Amino acid sequence: MKSAMEVKELQKVFGKNIAIKHVDFNVKQGEIFGLLGPSGSGKTTMVKILTGELSKTAGDVNVLGMDSSKFKTSDFKSKVGILSDNSTLYKRLSVYDNLKLFCKLYKAPLHHIDDILHDVHLYEERFKTASDLSKGMAQRVLLAKALIHKPDLVFLDEPTSALDPGTMIHIHRALQKLNEVGTTIFLTTHNMEEATELCDRVAFLHKGELQELDSPAALRYKYSDHTFHVETVAGERMVIKNEPETADQVRQLIANRQVKAMHTDNPTLGQIFLKVTGKELV
Numbered sequence: 576m577k578s579a580m581e582v583k584e585l586q587k588v589f590g591k592n593i594a595i596k597h598v599d600f601n602v603k604q605g606e607i608f609g610l611l612g613p614s615g616s617g618k619t620t621m622v623k624i625l626t627g628e629l630s631k632t633a634g635d636v637n638v639l640g641m642d643s644s645k646f647k648t649s650d651f652k653s654k655v656g657i658l659s660d661n662s663t664l665y666k667r668l669s670v671y672d673n674l675k676l677f678c679k680l681y682k683a684p685l686h687h688i689d690d691i692l693h694d695v696h697l698y699e700e701r702f703k704t705a706s707d708l709s710k711g712m713a714q715r716v717l718l719a720k721a722l723i724h725k726p727d728l729v730f731l732d733e734p735t736s737a738l739d740p741g742t743m744i745h746i747h748r749a750l751q752k753l754n755e756v757g758t759t760i761f762l763t764t765h766n767m768e769e770a771t772e773l774c775d776r777v778a779f780l781h782k783g784e785l786q787e788l789d790s791p792a793a794l795r796y797k798y799s800d801h802t803f804h805v806e807t808v809a810g811e812r813m814v815i816k817n818e819p820e821t822a823d824q825v826r827q828l829i830a831n832r833q834v835k836a837m838h839t840d841n842p843t844l845g846q847i848f849l850k851v852t853g854k855e856l857v
């Protein structure tokens with residue numbers, strides 16, 4: 576599969592502070608890639624370098640076949656959508672007029688506005704003034720703004736932080752729908768449930784260094800203790816090794832109709848992050 580993004584030996588230094596230390600990774604076209612890390616780990620710095628808002632100190636970055644010297648061009652901007660912590664709306668304009676303005680800026684057709692408003696569940700609110708929106712609504716308009724020109728690749732810096740679960744679900748559905756038509760999504764989060772549910776692959780960023788990179792399921796398997804947890808009909812709880820030598824024991828339990836519940840107990844991404852870095856994700 577072709578790469579949407581290639582990052583090689585990337586480094587970013589602010590004065591004496593090394594925010595990104597020799598980071599390497601690729602993002603495939605069409606994948607949802609999550610960059611996970613606690614506050615200060617370098618997530619926003621990474622997004623800003625990959626979108627041309629900050630310059631790199633060393634290394635190479637290539638996004639949609641373009642190197643960082645092209646990140647200010649209209650070609651780059653027409654192919655990339657960005658939702659960052661400094662994305663804003665025109666407070667005195669309606670939701671619709673805000674999006675109309677961005678449609679014109681990106682030379683996108685106006686019918687995109689209604690499509691995207693339905694996707695983020697804001698069609699009914701389209702004539703509301705931006706200053707009267709709740710935080711969750713405003714965040715969804717910002718997402719709509721990032722998507723209005725149907726970009727090939729979207730960068731989302733903590734798209735759902737501090738939002739209620741209902742709003743979060745609307746945003747997740749909109750992102751999944753977007754991904755189904757082939758859009759590549761690069762998001763940062765410190766919400767491990769969000770990453771587990773949405774991302775094809777996640778990378779752990781800790782103090783500017785990548786610690787792990789794989790699918791959530793592969794990481795959860797890698798760090799599992801390879802056991803089954805069994806609850807029998809008689810109420811007994813057993814922990815059985817997921818190994819060939821215990822196959823007879825498991826078979827016996829099933830054959831005797833003793834199994835009420837049986838599951839593996841793989842760790843969550845948050846537990847793995849703590850194990851790998853010694854630090855909580857939040």
Ligand SMILES: Nc1ncnc2c1ncn2[C@@H]1O[C@H](COP(=O)(O)OP(=O)(O)OP(=O)(O)O)[C@@H](O)[C@H]1O
Nearest residue numbers: 589592594612613614615616617618619620621765
């Ligand atoms: N413009 C800047 N000037 C100086 N230092 C900066 C600048 N931007 C970020 N840093 C530093 O770089 C490091 C990484 O910050 P960054 O904002 O990338 O973290 P983050 O992972 O996005 O955190 P959060 O989850 O709180 O948003 C921090 O030590 C921060 O102080």
Ligand SMILES: [Mg+2]
Nearest residue numbers: 618619620732
């Ligand atoms: Mg940040």
